[in-house]
Amino acid sequence: MNSLQYHLSNKNYIIERMESLKGRYNLRILMGYVDIEDSDLAIQGLTKLGIDNDWCLNIIWSHEEGARYIQSYKSVSKKGPQLIVGENQSNDNFQASLDCLTQIKGINTNNAQDLLIKFGSFAEIVKAPTTTTMLIDGIGQTKIKEMLKVFQTPFFPKDNDEQKKDDLEKNKYKKYKKSSNSHENWNMSSNFNKK
DSSP: OHHHHHOOOOOOHHHHHHHHHHTSSSOEEEEEOOOOSSHHHHHHHHHHHHHTOOOOOESSSHHHHHHHHHHHHHTTSOOOOGGOSSHHHHHHHHHHHHHHHHSSSSOOOOHHHHHHHHHHSSSHHHSSHHHHTTTTTTHHHHHHHHHHHHHHSSSSSOOOOHHHHHHHHHHHHHHHHHHHHHHHHHHHHHHHHHO
């Protein structure tokens, strides 16, 4: 883990370290800890270094987040590529659920994986009580509020024009129903009078 503040004061350190590890590992990860206010240029510089030297870059904003990344990497280090590349439908569902969950504000890949591992499916996550969800590391009230907001929002919210059209259709149906009932009543009374 490299502090951006340290990187800005010792730019050659990362370059020398990357050179010393070149070709030694299949996967090389640089974790940058954001500990400065204006971090955009420093992150751009690290991104360029990572791309030029074939390194993956993880930017973190807290030590806890960094620890979760390391923990996740360690937990899958002995597993084969089947964990990532799915050959069957269940892996496709897992990846689709992972992609969907990470679109929620504040939910990162580690959070999404932990949720899916704990609950088994996206549907079970949606149904889960908040007290159970809060027991997962990295999931607090703020993230739960964001999840609930997404889960409880309709897919296709009606705008005012659509709502007005629906109201008009309902009113037309009510008027039709009312007029057809009065017409039937008229027919019944006229038939009754004929006898």
